[in-house]
Amino acid sequence: MKLFIPGPVSVSNEIMQSMQREMIGHRGKEFANIFEECSKGLKKVFCTNNRVLISTSSGTGLMEGAIRNCVEKNVLMIECGAFGKKWVQVAKACGKEVDVLQVQKGNAVSKEELEKKLSEKKYEAVCVTHNETSTGVENPLKEIAPLIKEHNALFLVDSVSSMGGAKIEVDEWGIDVCLTSSQKCFSLPPGLSFASVSEGALEKSRTIKDKGYYFDFVELAKEYDSHQTPYTPAVGLIFGLITQLERMLKEGMENVWARHEELAKQTQEWAIKNEMKLFAQSGHRSKTVTCISNEKRINLEEVKKKVKEKGYVMDAGYRKLNEELLASGRADTMRIPHMGNLNSKELQEYLDCLEEAMK
Ligand SMILES: Cc1ncc(COP(=O)(O)O)c(C=O)c1O
Incomplete structure (x- = not known):
C-alpha cells in the first residue's frame, strides 16, 4: 500500500x-x-x-x-x-x-x-x-x-x-x-x-x-x-x-525544497483542472500538503475505497474540520500530501488514480 x-x-x-x-x-x-x-x-x-x-x-x-x-x-x-x-x-x-x-x-x-x-x-x-x-x-x-x-x-x-x-x-x-x-x-x-x-x-x-x-x-x-x-x-x-x-x-537541500514546490504546483494545477477549489488562501498554500474543498460533494469515502483497490491509502480530510464545515453547510475537504521522497511521476500516478475514482 x-x-x-x-x-x-x-x-x-x-x-x-x-x-x-x-x-x-x-x-x-x-x-x-x-x-x-x-x-x-x-x-x-x-x-x-x-x-x-x-x-x-x-x-x-x-x-x-x-x-x-x-x-x-x-x-x-x-x-x-x-x-x-x-x-x-x-x-x-x-x-x-x-x-x-x-x-x-x-x-x-x-x-x-x-x-x-x-x-x-x-x-x-x-x-x-x-x-x-x-x-x-x-x-x-x-x-x-x-x-x-x-x-x-x-x-x-x-x-x-x-x-x-x-x-x-x-x-x-x-x-x-x-x-x-x-x-x-x-x-x-x-x-x-x-x-x-x-x-x-x-x-x-x-x-x-x-x-x-x-x-x-x-x-x-x-x-x-x-x-x-x-x-x-x-x-x-x-x-x-x-x-x-x-x-x-x-x-541537495535547495533541490529538495524546489522539488516540494513543484509537487505542490502540480497538485494545485491538477485540482484546478478538475474544477476543484483550493481550501487555503492564495499566497499561503502549503508546499507539502494540498487541502481541497469538495465543492462537488463527491462521496469521499467511496473514492477512498476505490483507490484502496489500486493500492493507495487516501486522505479524506481532517475529520474534525470536515465535521465543522459540514455542520455549517459548507463542503468538506480532502488532502493530498506531497512530502518526503516522493517524485513527480509517483504523484501523477496517484492523481490519475484519484481522478478515475472520482468520476
Ligand atoms: C502540524 C502538526 N503538528 C503536530 C503534529 C503532531 O505530531 P506527532 O504526531 O508527531 O506527535 C502533527 C501530526 O500530524 C502535525 O501535522
Missing part, C-alpha cells in the same frame, strides 16, 4: 533496510559518530547553527518540551486549525496561561492581527504552526518573526509537516525552537522528533523550575555536546535517519 495521507508517509525499502542492522550500544564510539553526523545533517536541513536535539518521541513530545522549557507563565498561540489547537491544549495541560489569536480556517495569520495582539499584553513566548496540516496553510514565519523579536518573546514553531520539505531559515528568522517529526518530510517511520534550540531558549529553560524530566532541553543539550542522549534513544530509527539525511544532502 502506498500511503497518501499527510503522515506517516511511505518509507522506501532503502531506508527500511538501513535499519536492519546489528544493534549497537548508545554509549559507544560508533553511536557517537552516527549521532554527530546526524547533528551535522540536521543543521543543514534546519538552516541553523543551533543544536538540533533528537528526541525519541513524536513531535507532540517536543511541543510539550518547548512549552515546559520556554514558558513559565504565559504564552500566545496562533491558531489556524487543528494543530494550532494542539499547541493550546499542550500549554493548558502544562498549567500555562494561554491567550489565543484565532485565525479563520483556510487563512494564514497576518502581521497586523499579530501586532495588535502583541501590543495588548507582554508574552514570554509566541507559538505558531508553520504548516497547518489540517487546512493546507503555510504561515508567513519570515514576516512575523521581527514582530515577535521586537516584543522580546521567544518564537516557538511547530514545523512537523514542513521541515525538510519547505525552506525554513531558523537562524535568519530567529526561531528559538523549531520542532518536527520523523514521519513526514523525512520519510522515516514515526518515533523520532527533532528540535533546534537557541541559546535564548536554553537561557530561559535554566530559569524555570518544575519543567519535568524527559524533555529538559538543558540536559538534552549537555549530552548532545558529547554526541549522546541522556536516555536510551531509538537507535534503530537513528540508523534510518543517517541514511535519509545522506540521501537528502546528496540531492
